[in-house]
Amino acid sequence: MHIKKQRLLTPGPTPLYPPALHAMMASDLHHRTEDFRKIYQSALADLKVVMGTSYDVVPLVSSGSGAMDASVSNLFSKGDHVIVCSAGKFGERWSGIAKAYGLRVTELTAPYGDAVKPAAVIAALAANTDVKGVFIQASESSTGAAHDVKTIGEAVRKTSAIFIVDAITGLGTMPLDIEGWGLDVVIGGSQKAFMIPPGIAFLSVSPKAWKMEETSDLPHFYFNLKKEAKNAAAGESSWTPATSLILALAEALKYVKSIGMAQLIDNAQLLAKATRAAAVALGLELFTPHSPGAAVTAIKAPAGMDSGKIVKGFRERFGAIIANGQGEMKGRIFRVAHLGYFDFMDLFAVVASLEMILDANGHPVKFGTGVAAVQEVYAEAAGIRQPVHVE
Amino acid sequence: MHIKKQRLLTPGPTPLYPPALHAMMASDLHHRTEDFRKIYQSALADLKVVMGTSYDVVPLVSSGSGAMDASVSNLFSKGDHVIVCSAGKFGERWSGIAKAYGLRVTELTAPYGDAVKPAAVIAALAANTDVKGVFIQASESSTGAAHDVKTIGEAVRKTSAIFIVDAITGLGTMPLDIEGWGLDVVIGGSQKAFMIPPGIAFLSVSPKAWKMEETSDLPHFYFNLKKEAKNAAAGESSWTPATSLILALAEALKYVKSIGMAQLIDNAQLLAKATRAAAVALGLELFTPHSPGAAVTAIKAPAGMDSGKIVKGFRERFGAIIANGQGEMKGRIFRVAHLGYFDFMDLFAVVASLEMILDANGHPVKFGTGVAAVQEVYAEAAGIRQPVHVE
Numbered sequence: 001m002h003i004k005k006q007r008l009l010t011p012g013p014t015p016l017y018p019p020a021l022h023a024m025m026a027s028d029l030h031h032r033t034e035d036f037r038k039i040y041q042s043a044l045a046d047l048k049v050v051m052g053t054s055y056d057v058v059p060l061v062s063s064g065s066g067a068m069d070a071s072v073s074n075l076f077s078k079g080d081h082v083i084v085c086s087a088g089k090f091g092e093r094w095s096g097i098a099k100a101y102g103l104r105v106t107e108l109t110a111p112y113g114d115a116v117k118p119a120a121v122i123a124a125l126a127a128n129t130d131v132k133g134v135f136i137q138a139s140e141s142s143t144g145a146a147h148d149v150k151t152i153g154e155a156v157r158k159t160s161a162i163f164i165v166d167a168i169t170g171l172g173t174m175p176l177d178i179e180g181w182g183l184d185v186v187i188g189g190s191q192k193a194f195m196i197p198p199g200i201a202f203l204s205v206s207p208k209a210w211k212m213e214e215t216s217d218l219p220h221f222y223f224n225l226k227k228e229a230k231n232a233a234a235g236e237s238s239w240t241p242a243t244s245l246i247l248a249l250a251e252a253l254k255y256v257k258s259i260g261m262a263q264l265i266d267n268a269q270l271l272a273k274a275t276r277a278a279a280v281a282l283g284l285e286l287f288t289p290h291s292p293g294a295a296v297t298a299i300k301a302p303a304g305m306d307s308g309k310i311v312k313g314f315r316e317r318f319g320a321i322i323a324n325g326q327g328e329m330k331g332r333i334f335r336v337a338h339l340g341y342f343d344f345m346d347l348f349a350v351v352a353s354l355e356m357i358l359d360a361n362g363h364p365v366k367f368g369t370g371v372a373a374v375q376e377v378y379a380e381a382a383g384i385r386q387p388v389h390v391e
Numbered sequence: 392m393h394i395k396k397q398r399l400l401t402p403g404p405t406p407l408y409p410p411a412l413h414a415m416m417a418s419d420l421h422h423r424t425e426d427f428r429k430i431y432q433s434a435l436a437d438l439k440v441v442m443g444t445s446y447d448v449v450p451l452v453s454s455g456s457g458a459m460d461a462s463v464s465n466l467f468s469k470g471d472h473v474i475v476c477s478a479g480k481f482g483e484r485w486s487g488i489a490k491a492y493g494l495r496v497t498e499l500t501a502p503y504g505d506a507v508k509p510a511a512v513i514a515a516l517a518a519n520t521d522v523k524g525v526f527i528q529a530s531e532s533s534t535g536a537a538h539d540v541k542t543i544g545e546a547v548r549k550t551s552a553i554f555i556v557d558a559i560t561g562l563g564t565m566p567l568d569i570e571g572w573g574l575d576v577v578i579g580g581s582q583k584a585f586m587i588p589p590g591i592a593f594l595s596v597s598p599k600a601w602k603m604e605e606t607s608d609l610p611h612f613y614f615n616l617k618k619e620a621k622n623a624a625a626g627e628s629s630w631t632p633a634t635s636l637i638l639a640l641a642e643a644l645k646y647v648k649s650i651g652m653a654q655l656i657d658n659a660q661l662l663a664k665a666t667r668a669a670a671v672a673l674g675l676e677l678f679t680p681h682s683p684g685a686a687v688t689a690i691k692a693p694a695g696m697d698s699g700k701i702v703k704g705f706r707e708r709f710g711a712i713i714a715n716g717q718g719e720m721k722g723r724i725f726r727v728a729h730l731g732y733f734d735f736m737d738l739f740a741v742v743a744s745l746e747m748i749l750d751a752n753g754h755p756v757k758f759g760t761g762v763a764a765v766q767e768v769y770a771e772a773a774g775i776r777q778p779v780h781v782e
Contacts, residue, residue: 368759
């Protein structure tokens with residue numbers, strides 16, 4: 001066990017798709033040339049294909065949080081009343097951004113590990129007819145919970161408010177019918193299911209959202225969605241684009257298109273299902289039993305064991321980086337990621353390692369139990385289940 | 392299971408060490424410059440450190456077979472009598488090369504899966520006092536067998552013959568005391584335990600072997616060991632060196648030095664031990680039960696199952712490339728590699744996948760059985776074995 005490969009297994013940055021990484025080596029080009037313009041336009045066109053929308057998709061050189069900021073500063077006006085659905089650290093970020101720009105925020109919260117119920121949003125919309133926007137996470141990656149954006153989107157659509165969905169870890173891990181479900185703004189980031197390093201974010205913007213942009217009075221300069229959308233249509237960018245990441249994105253999108261967005265989602269969902277089965281088989285408790293998403297599975301550390309020990313065990317014993325809990329969840333949970341470039345061989349390795357780490361830290365495990373649970377889920381999905389497995 | 396990562400898990404080319412791959416991006420340098428000379432000299436110096444010898448180490452731009460060819464054409468003369476120890480496809484290659492250059496070959500063979508016994512070599516040396524060289528594989532990677540080069544080397548040393556060891560998969564998987572055991576020529580290749588792509592081979596040459604070089608009369612031009620050794624000492628190369636691979640080698644050698652050659656060997660041996668335990672736990676038969684090496688473990692396919700089905704299962708179901716048998720062993724065995732950049736997370740994944748492939752092809756497996764055997768070997772070696780595992 002002297003060799004411990006560096007394995008990035010977090011819910012973002014996620015494991016890199018090697019051909020995308022290699023494509024970055026062609027960065028010795030200039031962004032104001034026809035050569036780059038072609039790549040840029042093709043990447044943006046592919047992005048619309050995999051997001052499944054004909055709406056404008058606006059790219060930004062920023063992390064996902066930059067796109068969240070831009071969706072507030074470009075679409076709202078000072079004092080606007082908005083609803084924030086908050087079920088974790090990223091819900092709290094929506095509130096922070098909205099308040100920073102002087103919006104009036106009604107927070108609908110759910111405890112960490114749960115999701116905000118559509119009924120609560122519907123009731124709040126009915127009680128507050130002045131609401132201009134509803135903010136949510138499709139996937140709250142701090143807890144692993146998924147929100148029912150379909151039901152909420154269909155409710156928001158009937159009002160004059162727009163629905164802004166942080167889908168940074170939602171895209172590629174759950175179906176998102178942007179136009180069918182009334183998702184006015186859908187935000188994604190490069191370092192998630194798109195399998196490339198951080199540095200690019202993007203948002204789809206509906207005609208209803210563009211309408212709000214016309215009257216928005218909040219200050220912004222770098223994040224100018226209208227200007228960026230207009231430039232993008234011509235293969236240009238308002239400011240210097242992150243050329244290396246665009247090259248990587250173009251390559252990764254070719255791959256995502258080749259397997260299909262539905263299959264990428266199915267892949268994450270199957271890995272998530274197998275991870276939940278493994279956790280249960282190992283006597284562990286899921287942190288998000290009622291609304292589990294497929295981006296990441298949060299699992300409680302055994303009673304009396306700090307989850308940091310598990311994270312440390314992965315790093316020191318096996319060289320792998322997995323995620324601890326964030327904020328007050330730190331030490332209580334650990335998170336196994338599934339979004340993007342993850343496969344079953346990854347999960348076999350993660351669960352076998354987890355078994356050994358748990359065992360070494362006082363949570364006895366019959367070796368192979370969790371792996372077998374993963375194998376059962378795979379076998380069932382692949383149609384290769386043999387009666388011999390049923391004991 | 393829609394994502395299947397490309398995983399190169401063969402006994403050569405072996406998995407690449409990513410920083411070595413990245414180092415190749417600095418290839419925009421010229422080989423007749425002080426900048427490159429420094430890198431070349433430092434890589435060759437490190438190579439001697441990890442090989443543990445003060446003998447000349449001669450680098451060649453070739454595959455390992457080129458270095459095998461060079462060791463014959465540079466050190467022997469037409470009609471020389473040599474002994475070839477042959478226990479697999481690579482032993483047969485020694486005979487082929489020796490015969491191509493007009494040497495008189497006495498073959499000492501062992502059946503595939505076995506090793507040539509030192510006693511046979513000692514007897515042949517006693518019976519043939521005109522023998523000028525003894526050729527062997529330290530590790531015969533077509534079968535996974537290891538030869539006792541220590542005992543044989545100590546016997547050859549007492550004669551006027553030189554001992555030429557193909558250690559292409561032996562280096563980094565077994566101890567090789569070059570000077571202590573009388574190993575006159577030890578051959579290595581870049582794409583094995585050195586974790587970089589194919590294209591560079593190297594040989595250590597003892598003073599006794601250099602002495603033979605002085606009288607050698609076999610034709611050669613490109614492979615000129617004396618000239619290459621002289622140039623290497625000055626940081627030069629006789630012909631254009633493979634600069635990208637030298638950059639990669641320099642980086643990989645830094646890593647091997649950082650963990651230590653003894654630990655790299657221990658790593659391979661532990662993975663091999665765990666693989667053998669998994670095979671037995673899964674009811675499979677080892678192809679090389681008596682002389683197993685640590686470069687690769689050859690396992691027989693279950694009765695009635697072509698091993699190609701297992702290889703195909705890895706590729707089609709999981710995207711991983713493992714090795715089939717070679718020549719007449721094709722279809723009968725499959726080979727799990729351990730040499731170089733392999734770790735336990737790799738092995739957990741390989742064994743869990745193997746379980747599913749066997750099961751899907753009519754060899755019923757209780758899922759997790761093989762993985763548990765691997766975990767037990769790890770736990771014992773790491774001192775984290777808990778009494779609960781003993782049933």
